[in-house]
Amino acid sequence: MDTDLTPLRDRIDAIDRQLLELLNQRARHAQDIGQHKHRAGQPVFRPEREREVIAKVLQANAGPLLSDGVTAIWREIMSACRALEARQQVAFLGPEGTYSEQAARQFFGSSCSFAACTDLDEVFRSQLSGSSAFAVVAIENSTEGAVARTLDLLLAHPVQICGEISLAIHHNLLRRHDGLDGVAAVLAHPQALAQCRQWLDKHLPGVERRAVSSNAEGARLAAHDASLAAIAGEQAASQYALQVAAPRIQDEAQNRTRFIVLGGQPTQPSGHDRTSLILAVPNRAGAVFGMLKPLAAHGVSMSRFESRPARSGAWEYFFYVDIEGHQDDARVARALDALRQSCAFFKNLGSYPIGRE
Known part of the structure; x- marks a missing residue:
């Protein structure tokens, strides 16, 4: 069998050498670009450019490599090239x-x-x-x-x-050993505890649920005490040498x-961007409707709207708003100008490429 595979393995070895040479050619070009960016005072990391590179590679991919694998490979290639400019x-x-x-x-x-x-x-x-x-x-x-x-x-x-x-x-119940017997407390970030509420009610009723600063902190503590269980991902299980006592215990499968x-510096438009804002308006009838009116007037879509108390004691709120488009897009720029004039508080958190799922 090994004899039969030898020619194929030799071919793979030859391709690997070709790949390495091409990757080093790419790295040298990236170094040249890095020197130009340094002279021009431009940032090392350009998320909109990296998104563009990956989009082009995915478009050119004829398989059999899957898109997820290609994306991961190119992310690491760009990361290694970026590190030649500066290890951030x-x-x-x-x-x-x-x-x-x-x-x-x-x-x-x-x-x-x-x-x-x-x-x-x-x-x-x-x-x-x-x-x-x-x-x-x-x-x-x-x-x-x-x-x-x-x-x-x-x-x-x-x-x-x-x-x-x-x-x-994907939340997992992690312990020093397998099974659910003897669990005295389940440790996790408050959000993770909430995301697994139904599973905990069914499988560990009456067991203490203890909030900690992060899921990995819960895993770290569970690694030192067999009576503790943690809710965390597989990476934490590997990091702290824990067993997966129960896999995927989140209540919603699509969590x-x-x-x-x-x-970083402001990003340039990528063609598929989001802009995040924090807004506030006077506490009067119709104020929120008036705040959102410029978005509709300029054809800007809102993808997120969240309110938080202003902690002033007067039942006032800050509104966290995500809109589609880049702040340099003409229609978005017009909408933002109108919002600045109509809002009592306006903060632009920046425009950035929308993340791939």
């Missing part, structure tokens, strides 16, 4: 093994430095202080809605969104979390 740091909610880390690595590729932070406040501080060039934070879940702390921090700090990524979230990427 990305902050995420830690510890290692969180979905936030998975989102960060999937968005930027592996050739970055990744910094685990203890809470969302530290993630924002890391990016704002310049310790990290970028930060990745969860903003909403398809089952439980918005991540409130992220919304509050977006309002409080001068950050800019430059990208997004949506992950399918997804959307993450946003903070940092």
